[in-house]
Amino acid sequence: MSVRIDVSDIKEKAGLQKRTDLSVNLEPVEFSGQEVRFPEPFTGTAEIWNLGDRLLVRAEVSGAAELVCSRCLKRYTEPVSVSFDEEFVEAAPGKGESDAEEDAESGLTVSFYTDDEIDLTGPLRDNILLALPMKPLCREDCKGLCPRCGKDLNEGPCNCDRPDDKIDPRLAVLQDLLRKPDSHS
Numbered sequence: 001m002s003v004r005i006d007v008s009d010i011k012e013k014a015g016l017q018k019r020t021d022l023s024v025n026l027e028p029v030e031f032s033g034q035e036v037r038f039p040e041p042f043t044g045t046a047e048i049w050n051l052g053d054r055l056l057v058r059a060e061v062s063g064a065a066e067l068v069c070s071r072c073l074k075r076y077t078e079p080v081s082v083s084f085d086e087e088f089v090e091a092a093p094g095k096g097e098s099d100a101e102e103d104a105e106s107g108l109t110v111s112f113y114t115d116d117e118i119d120l121t122g123p124l125r126d127n128i129l130l131a132l133p134m135k136p137l138c139r140e141d142c143k144g145l146c147p148r149c150g151k152d153l154n155e156g157p158c159n160c161d162r163p164d165d166k167i168d169p170r171l172a173v174l175q176d177l178l179r180k181p182d183s184h185s
């Protein structure tokens, strides 16, 4: 699914601007070794200004990503919001819109557009991926899995650290003493 915005109404004159609603469904992507899914469309707005020699797009979208918690390995949904700027220049004849080049003056990457339409699909996807957490957590205090038995500790403690399993030898001696019948009476 692509997000294309018609700019024929503002591209001829510097100072013109427009605002448009955005809605984009993203395909699942492979990110940090896991499949990230997007259960709902990202929605928001884009404002486009004609700066004379280029178009400046300021986009804001929010939605959600389905990630795998890095501690308990369960899938959960993380809200994601991004805002970013992207500059577009009309492609010279013979140049494809997929070409992007570094602007010598500003150091910013400039994308090209053709047919009076700018394509925000790539910038939207890239910026949403950049906003995903490197270490996803289903909740701040996720307890994760027991490294020994693998139980999800959010659902309760496991039996790995039960005191009966190994009694401190010093306590064992004390227990023996307490069990001895009193011989001084």
Ligand SMILES: [Zn+2]
Binding pocket: 069, 070, 071, 072, 073, 074, 137, 138, 139, 142, 143, 144
């Ligand atoms: Zn978790």
Ligand SMILES: [Zn+2]
Binding pocket: 146, 147, 148, 149, 150, 151, 158, 159, 160, 161
């Ligand atoms: Zn355990």
